[in-house]
Amino acid sequence: MCWIFAYNGDTDCREKLVNGLRLLEYRGYDSAGIVGVSKKKEIFLEKAVGRVSALASKVDARREDITLYTTGIAHTRWATHGWVTQENTHPHHSSDKRFYIVHNGIIENYKDLKKDLEKSYDFYSETDTEVVAKLIESLYDGNLKSTMEKVSTRLVWAYSLAVVDSQNPGTIVGIKLGSPLIVWTATDGIYISSDVNALSALAETYTLLEDNEMVVIEWKKYSIYMAGKQIERVSEKIDASQVIDELGNFNSFTEKEIFDIPSVLENVFSGRIDFEKKQINNETLEALGDLDIKRICIVSSGSSYYAGDMGCYFFRKFAGIPCQAIISSEFLSDVFLPDDTTLYVFLSQSGETADVRESMKIVKAKGCMTFGVVNVVGSTIARMADHWLYSHAGVEVWVASTKNVIAQVAVLLMMAVSLGLKKDMQITDARDLIAEMADLPDKIQETLMKGPKIKKIAKKYATYKHMFVLGRNYFYPVAGEASLKCKELSYIHCESYSAGELKHGPLALVSKKFPTMVFNPMGKFYAKTISNVQEVAARKGPILGIISSNDTHKELYTDTIELPETSELLSVFTGLVSSYLFALYLAEALDRDVDKPRNLAKSVTVD
Numbered sequence: 001m002c003w004i005f006a007y008n009g010d011t012d013c014r015e016k017l018v019n020g021l022r023l024l025e026y027r028g029y030d031s032a033g034i035v036g037v038s039k040k041k042e043i044f045l046e047k048a049v050g051r052v053s054a055l056a057s058k059v060d061a062r063r064e065d066i067t068l069y070t071t072g073i074a075h076t077r078w079a080t081h082g083w084v085t086q087e088n089t090h091p092h093h094s095s096d097k098r099f100y101i102v103h104n105g106i107i108e109n110y111k112d113l114k115k116d117l118e119k120s121y122d123f124y125s126e127t128d129t130e131v132v133a134k135l136i137e138s139l140y141d142g143n144l145k146s147t148m149e150k151v152s153t154r155l156v157w158a159y160s161l162a163v164v165d166s167q168n169p170g171t172i173v174g175i176k177l178g179s180p181l182i183v184w185t186a187t188d189g190i191y192i193s194s195d196v197n198a199l200s201a202l203a204e205t206y207t208l209l210e211d212n213e214m215v216v217i218e219w220k221k222y223s224i225y226m227a228g229k230q231i232e233r234v235s236e237k238i239d240a241s242q243v244i245d246e247l248g249n250f251n252s253f254t255e256k257e258i259f260d261i262p263s264v265l266e267n268v269f270s271g272r273i274d275f276e277k278k279q280i281n282n283e284t285l286e287a288l289g290d291l292d293i294k295r296i297c298i299v300s301s302g303s304s305y306y307a308g309d310m311g312c313y314f315f316r317k318f319a320g321i322p323c324q325a326i327i328s329s330e331f332l333s334d335v336f337l338p339d340d341t342t343l344y345v346f347l348s349q350s351g352e353t354a355d356v357r358e359s360m361k362i363v364k365a366k367g368c369m370t371f372g373v374v375n376v377v378g379s380t381i382a383r384m385a386d387h388w389l390y391s392h393a394g395v396e397v398w399v400a401s402t403k404n405v406i407a408q409v410a411v412l413l414m415m416a417v418s419l420g421l422k423k424d425m426q427i428t429d430a431r432d433l434i435a436e437m438a439d440l441p442d443k444i445q446e447t448l449m450k451g452p453k454i455k456k457i458a459k460k461y462a463t464y465k466h467m468f469v470l471g472r473n474y475f476y477p478v479a480g481e482a483s484l485k486c487k488e489l490s491y492i493h494c495e496s497y498s499a500g501e502l503k504h505g506p507l508a509l510v511s512k513k514f515p516t517m518v519f520n521p522m523g524k525f526y527a528k529t530i531s532n533v534q535e536v537a538a539r540k541g542p543i544l545g546i547i548s549s550n551d552t553h554k555e556l557y558t559d560t561i562e563l564p565e566t567s568e569l570l571s572v573f574t575g576l577v578s579s580y581l582f583a584l585y586l587a588e589a590l591d592r593d594v595d596k597p598r599n600l601a602k603s604v605t606v607d
């Protein structure tokens with residue numbers, strides 16, 4: 001999505017703004033821009049379509065301009081209103097070029113506003129943001145703060161924004177509604193950012209604005225206002241676990257994050273499971289059993305949706321509680337039937353995904369029980385939830401979610417076991433499972449060691465244009481997640497199905513040129529899925545089996561990835577990790593930019 005960075009201090013802002021945007025780069029974007037204002041009211045505006053490096057080169061090419069632009073705002077854009085063009089790139093300005101604005105989110109009523117404003121102003125872009133710039137100009141009352149108060153009453157829907165008034169250099173106004181906005185003081189001035197991860201290298205503490213709050217920076221000091229009244233806020237410390245890592249010897253951050261998974265799992269279990277006593281040992285998990293839960297509804301998007309769907313199998317199996325995973329945008333599109341005995345679980349890496357956040361607001365408004373499983377500490381969804389657990393995956397830097405999905409699935413498994421123990425789950429079964437979970441980081445390590453073999457297989461599959469991914473039971477959502485990861489990283493068309501659905505239509509596509517990946521470790525449904533494998537083999541479709549090493553039908557597969565020995569349930573984790581390596585190497589074989597897949601953004605803060 002779009003991201004905001006801003007600075008006011010004594011020194012020149014241009015390099016700081018470009019470097020700030022570099023820190024936000026991991027989130028995905030398609031164009032970037034900055035504007036700086038000097039104490040003498042001179043303006044420096046630069047925009048570029050493409051990477052921040054393109055913007056940096058343009059800014060660098062103007063280095064003979066030695067003016068000190070001490071106040072500035074910057075932005076990376078992920079196109080929503082209007083194509084990726086220089087004209088649509090932020091910052092946007094009023095017609096008199098006095099006010100400059102950067103904005104994250106969507107202004108739902110921009111068309112109505114524009115219709116009105118078009119009577120007085122010409123528009124140069126297709127964006128909703130330019131409409132806000134013109135609105136500021138039309139409502140300006142001699143003071144930017146009070147003008148912005150009026151402007152915000154006219155805007156519908158979630159956004160955060162930052163505005164400079166070139167006639168009042170030294171002033172920046174930021175408003176938060178929905179999308180995050182944070183402010184902090186550094187030795188060289190005041191900064192605003194829409195991402196806490198981006199500031200770990202720059203600050204130790206920060207202040208997070210709440211919805212409808214406004215921050216006004218004036219000459220290296222800032223104040224926060226709510227409904228026009230100044231309010232006090234205590235700064236928060238940056239969580240060390242939220243600091244972005246260095247790349248080290250890996251080819252990409254995505255690869256690094258996959259190889260982080262064993263230590264992520266240790267973090268997830270730490271302080272929550274006592275492996276010596278083989279029991280759950282965490283207040284939040286244990287308190288779950290005291291709630292009157294008759295049903296669970298998991299609301300999330302993308303990879304988090306698939307993780308949620310895996311969790312549903314666990315809740316049904318161990319706790320005997322009916323559970324349904326719902327895609328958050330569908331939750332918003334359906335009738336909500338509130339239920340006091342349903343636990344509504346919101347699963348999100350970023351904790352900021354707009355559809356998940358809006359779904360949660362609806363549930364909270366009806367007073368139903370909410371539980372957040374979130375990775376980013378202090379994010380909106382974590383702050384809104386009645387109960388929550390962090391997924392403790394550490395900062396997930398680039399676009400594709402991998403280590404966090406594993407962490408989410410592990411948290412859901414612990415929740416299911418904890419609830420199960422308060423219901424009918426046998427203590428001995430729980431102890432056996434916990435004992436196995438203790439070995440999971442090592443089993444993942446073993447899976448990662450298969451990297452070179454998986455790379456070889458992936459090279460072969462990179463020659464195909466399409467692929468099916470199949471699985472049954474737990475491995476149905478695992479197939480969904482594997483398929484999502486393959487398509488988003490490699491751009492190969494992948495579709496996932498429940499293995500049993502194949503013969504109800506999709507089989508028509510299987511041929512020598514249309515391969516199928518199948519998750520089928522030894523377990524309850526092994527034989528049934530083998531029948532589906534046979535159906536593909538009979539049509540000469542190449543088959544990649546993600547299977548147990550003691551599989552008895554290896555001859556049916558064209559290629560195999562053999563999982564380390566675990567129970568069927570824990571091969572969900574090793575199966576996912578194998579598919580992550582496969583997707584990564586598939587993308588590398590096709591020379592894709594795995595850290596920054598085209599058209600995608602890390603955190604989807606628009607609906």
Ligand code: F6R
Pocket residue numbers: 301302303304305347348349350351352353356399400401402484485488602603604
């Ligand atoms: C895919 C991916 C996305 C996210 C989805 C939800 O690799 O990362 O599908 O899972 O956008 O994001 P969160 O979990 O932040 O709500």
